[in-house]
Amino acid sequence: KNPNEPPLVFHWFPVLGSTITYGMDPYKFFFSNRAKRQHGDVFTFILLGRKMTVCLDTKGNNFILNGKIKDVNAEEIYNPLSGPVFGKDVVYDCPNSKLMEQKKFVKFGLTQESLRSYVTLITAEVEDFLKRHKDFKGQKGAFNVPKVMAELTIYTASRSLQGEEVRNMFDSRFAALYTDLDMGFSPINFMLPWAPLPHNRKRDVARETMIKVYGDIVRKRRSGAVKKESPDMIWHLMDCKYKDGTQVPDHEIAGIMIALLMAGQHSSSSTIAWILLRLATKPEIIEELLAEQKAILGEDLPSLTYDDLQRLPLHAQVVKETLRLHAPIHSIMRKVKQPLVIDGTNYTVPTSHTLMSSPGVSAQMDEHFPNPAVWDPHRWDAGANNFEGAEDEEKIDYGWGVVSKGTNSPYLPFGAGRHRCIGEQFAYLQLQTILVAFVREFKLKNPGGSRDIVGTDYSSLFSKPLTPGIVEWERRG
Numbered sequence: 001k002n003p004n005e006p007p008l009v010f011h012w013f014p015v016l017g018s019t020i021t022y023g024m025d026p027y028k029f030f031f032s033n034r035a036k037r038q039h040g041d042v043f044t045f046i047l048l049g050r051k052m053t054v055c056l057d058t059k060g061n062n063f064i065l066n067g068k069i070k071d072v073n074a075e076e077i078y079n080p081l082s083g084p085v086f087g088k089d090v091v092y093d094c095p096n097s098k099l100m101e102q103k104k105f106v107k108f109g110l111t112q113e114s115l116r117s118y119v120t121l122i123t124a125e126v127e128d129f130l131k132r133h134k135d136f137k138g139q140k141g142a143f144n145v146p147k148v149m150a151e152l153t154i155y156t157a158s159r160s161l162q163g164e165e166v167r168n169m170f171d172s173r174f175a176a177l178y179t180d181l182d183m184g185f186s187p188i189n190f191m192l193p194w195a196p197l198p199h200n201r202k203r204d205v206a207r208e209t210m211i212k213v214y215g216d217i218v219r220k221r222r223s224g225a226v227k228k229e230s231p232d233m234i235w236h237l238m239d240c241k242y243k244d245g246t247q248v249p250d251h252e253i254a255g256i257m258i259a260l261l262m263a264g265q266h267s268s269s270s271t272i273a274w275i276l277l278r279l280a281t282k283p284e285i286i287e288e289l290l291a292e293q294k295a296i297l298g299e300d301l302p303s304l305t306y307d308d309l310q311r312l313p314l315h316a317q318v319v320k321e322t323l324r325l326h327a328p329i330h331s332i333m334r335k336v337k338q339p340l341v342i343d344g345t346n347y348t349v350p351t352s353h354t355l356m357s358s359p360g361v362s363a364q365m366d367e368h369f370p371n372p373a374v375w376d377p378h379r380w381d382a383g384a385n386n387f388e389g390a391e392d393e394e395k396i397d398y399g400w401g402v403v404s405k406g407t408n409s410p411y412l413p414f415g416a417g418r419h420r421c422i423g424e425q426f427a428y429l430q431l432q433t434i435l436v437a438f439v440r441e442f443k444l445k446n447p448g449g450s451r452d453i454v455g456t457d458y459s460s461l462f463s464k465p466l467t468p469g470i471v472e473w474e475r476r477g
């Protein structure tokens, strides 16, 4: 063992290594290993034959997420998984400089005007969904939160970001295509992407079909046959040009839209499900949210606007606290491009290792958050002695807008650095709009008034609540 390499987590079998213990519960694995004296915040473990070097807590987050492009690389790790799902020449199937331009297009497509329209469109979708859905007939009942939220999220995201044509297709063929494509988005494909398994055939057929569908939408709109009803991302991408002056080709518009669909769907449906499941354990907070709406928007609860969302602090804190305990992405990975000395240690990580960051660990450390396991949106109350993110944080622009480097932040559910999320604003808008509508319509509680929360399913790429997660609802008078 090279003395300069981080300590290796003990394991019985080569290749399999720590895969099962990590895969079953990554956080439990990280916390138990960092507690070992000989480990600390930097250690290596075997994941399906790969050496994963983990760097935890704020220094670890900063070291990996703000790593220099010459030292760490995302696309080499992610593309075998995301390429066959998103399609050619987009996101990780292109040089990082091109991804930075694609992120700029999307970020700049989320204008105030489009975000305003999204609040109205999403509210309409939620109200229509609650009128039509079989689980919400009558005065009271129960529903399986993860399953129902997955349906609701896809309708609200497609109607706003994707646009009317895509939304209408989800009532028919698109749902099956999405399911087939989604099967390609699984950890098996991370480790063995080339496997000619039947689910990969269905993924490829679904991807090619969806790329054609998006191509038809773009061509029809270009021909002038379709009027611009609402400012969706497809219209915006049709007008974008790369730095070298070239337009975004149709297949790249399709690939970016598929990437946004997958990103948004998995992250938002998991998060809104956790929000409702957590609220059902503390129904008193639902009543506080209703009181906040009445106090700030008016007793008669007028239709929600984008400006209203900025004035509902407790709603934002419910989302923020849920993401602290339930970040959809529990592990972020980077390829090591040249031997790297880890900040604050005398360890050198060789290029045969993959770096792994888990910002969720620092978000659950009692050094940063008192009683970390308690879901308490009030811990973020203005002035409460908690981490608010130092205002004077270093800022940086990778070509798609100024972001804080998040250098010392223990709370990074959206990542940091050049690969940081650009969907945060849309995600908050979608989550808060759905939350506002549910709070107005229903009282929620766990069966039998239990204060327990379901476990987490870490088996797919995004951590999400185990299903079923049943919650009882009662329509407000």
Ligand code: HEM
Pocket (backbone or CB within 6 Å): 074, 099, 103, 260, 263, 264, 265, 267, 268, 271, 323, 327, 328, 329, 332, 333, 412, 413, 414, 415, 416, 418, 419, 420, 421, 422, 423, 424, 426, 427
């Ligand atoms: C609660 C919601 C969300 C969470 C917690 C989340 C989290 C993240 C994280 C942790 C990263 C960094 C990944 C890495 O460093 O490897 C990321 C990147 C990204 N996310 Fe999100 N995301 C969310 C919603 C969205 C939505 C709605 C979209 C699109 C509309 C989106 C699009 C992206 C994109 C384009 C990147 C950049 C990837 C890169 O530069 O490599 N995300 N997100």
Ligand SMILES: N#Cc1ccc(COc2ccc(/C=C/c3ccc(C(F)(F)[C@](O)(Cn4cnnn4)c4ccc(F)cc4F)nc3)cc2)cc1
Pocket (backbone or CB within 6 Å): 019, 020, 022, 023, 024, 078, 082, 091, 187, 259, 260, 262, 263, 264, 266, 267, 329, 330, 331, 332, 333, 421, 423, 458, 459, 460, 461, 462
């Ligand atoms: N036995 C066993 C056994 C072993 C191991 C395991 C589990 O092991 C692991 C290890 C690592 C990971 C990493 C998660 C990961 C990373 C990248 C992405 C992404 F790229 F896809 C994304 O960031 C997603 N995203 C961004 N914002 N919202 N979504 C994205 C970016 C841009 C884009 F445009 C669209 C996107 F959607 N997605 C997910 C997950 C599970 C289970 C079982």
